[in-house]
Amino acid sequence: MDRPIVIVGGGVAGVSAAEALRDAGYEGRIVLLSDEAVAPYDRPPLSKDVLRADEIPANVWLRDEAFYRAKGIELVLGAKAASIDAPGHCVALSDGRRIDYDQLLLATGSRARALDMFPPGGTPHVHYLRTLADAQALRREMAELGGTGHLLVVGAGIIGLEVSAAARAAGFRVSVIEPGARPLGRSASLILSAFLTRAHELNGVDIRCGIQLSRVDARDGGYRVTLSDDSTLDVNLVLVGIGAVPNIELARDAGIETRPEGILVDGQGRTSAPDIFAAGEVAFHFNERTGGHRREETWQHAADHGTHVARCMIGLCEHPYAAMMSYWTDQYDFSVLVFGNPHGTSEVVRGDCATGSFSIFHLNQSAICGVTTVNAAREMRKSRPLVMKGAVVPGEVIADPAADPYQYG
Structure with a gap:
């Protein structure tokens, strides 16, 4: 009766899932396994802040030690999951330890190609x-x-x-x-x-x-x-930097259904094995908004999907995952935000690219399917409802700095 929910993976999907379980009122044990010896950390700073600093920047750590203590999350570091006994509800670690689980969440992420x-x-x-x-x-x-x-x-x-x-x-x-x-x-x-x-x-x-x-x-x-x-x-x-490969081997060797794109899961994150779920980059997940399975490698997806699947695991969410794709990148003095589909059938620029602050509206036929902003975070906040709605806005209204395209949201 004391078997925990075990989360394999200390990335943003795993940590977000653990936090979501507690925030949703789950009172049972939560064990978070990470095969790295350091506390769970954020990956976006690795290609920026870490390369610029002699010491590890504070913004690298996803949460501090006090968070895991306060949330009652058992953080087990340097613990590589070697195999899963799905019928026996047990995870074997590479050091010989075995952990029984009530439910298992695989958030094993990806590795560099x-x-x-x-x-x-x-x-x-x-x-x-x-x-x-x-x-x-x-x-x-x-x-x-x-x-x-x-x-x-x-x-x-x-x-x-x-x-x-x-x-x-x-x-x-x-x-x-x-x-x-x-x-x-x-x-x-x-x-x-x-x-x-x-x-x-x-x-x-x-x-x-x-x-x-x-x-x-x-x-x-x-x-x-x-x-x-x-x-x-x-x-x-x-x-x-030629892409990433999902870490599906642990699931595949346990007889869980996988694809080259990742561990196959439904809209609630369920795998083909009872009581085993997958979230984040490793999941070839169903997205209701796109109407099919896909794999995403963005930070926001890992956070959103980890949270969604965690709530599904404890019966608080039955609707399928339907989040929009989004990501950001910082290069030189430019902060880029992307929301929705950046590959429409046409594009309309709002603002002037020469100034280094502008928005790109991506249209699928005449409906807005995505927005990209450069040094224009406020414009992104105003544009997101247009993408969510698939609003139809005349191109001349989008391009005219004196017009208000946001009223269409």
């Missing part, structure tokens, strides 16, 4: 950025070089561009190669992609799209890389 052309992460001069230890290792090598080196970033996604901005601020020469046609091809609109590309170029970043690696040769103090256009770069550091 590896690039075979380079040695594994942790090898001198080669870095991935997924954990606090990863960020600290990159920071140490950057400090050792004193800002005089050449950093190669493989992949022009959010992580790659944020690290590029931090490295340029530290004085590094930075080259970015991207096999796709443009940076942020999956996550941003054409207008935002062009704006941020220009911002990086003005700050001295060499961005090359439609380019791949063809050869990598180790050399003293780094690598010589040959690109698909036959050009070469001599670099001291490499940051690989």
Whole structure:
């Protein structure tokens, strides 16, 4: 009768779920397992604040020790879940311990996708950025070089561009190669992609799209890389940011239904095994708003989905998950917010991109399906109802700074 709810994973999905259980009045035991030896931390600062500071910034920690004590959350660190006995309701840890559970939440997240052309992460001069230890290792090598080196970033996604901005601020020469046609091809609109590309170029970043690696040769103090256009770069550091892979192995080996995209769950986070749920990046979840299954890698989704699934676990929520996609990124002096679908059939800009403060309205046919703002947080707050409603606003009204498109919400 004293079997707890066990949460596997100390990221934002797991911590949000534990907090939501307590806030909803759940009085039973909660055990939160993290395979890392440090307290649960936030990932967005890893590509920014951690790279700029000699000490770990305070904003890295998701919660302080007092939070876990006050909430009665049993935090077990350095505890890697090795296997699940689903019929027996038991989790075995790699150190031999076994924990019986009443319900189990898998919030195991993702790991960085590896690039075979380079040695594994942790090898001198080669870095991935997924954990606090990863960020600290990159920071140490950057400090050792004193800002005089050449950093190669493989992949022009959010992580790659944020690290590029931090490295340029530290004085590094930075080259970015991207096999796709443009940076942020999956996550941003054409207008935002062009704006941020220009911002990086003005700050001295060499961005090359439609380019791949063809050869990598180790050399003293780094690598010589040959690109698909036959050009070469001599670099001291490499940051690989080519996406993430969901950590489905624990669930898959327990006989739980998985897909390459993640652990298959319904709108309440239920897996194919009784009393086992999944939340956050590892979940290939059903979203009622989009009418299908999807996997998201954003901070806001992990927080929202962890909270939603936790409430479903204790019977306080029966409706399917239906949150809108959203994310943010900070690069140089630009704070970017994205809400909804940034890939509409057309786009309308409100404001002037040249000023560095503007909004992009993404339209699906004539309905607003998403909004992106740059240094315009107030405009985002006003725009969100338009996205939620799928409001139809004439393009000329959106573009006219004297008009009020927000009345349509």
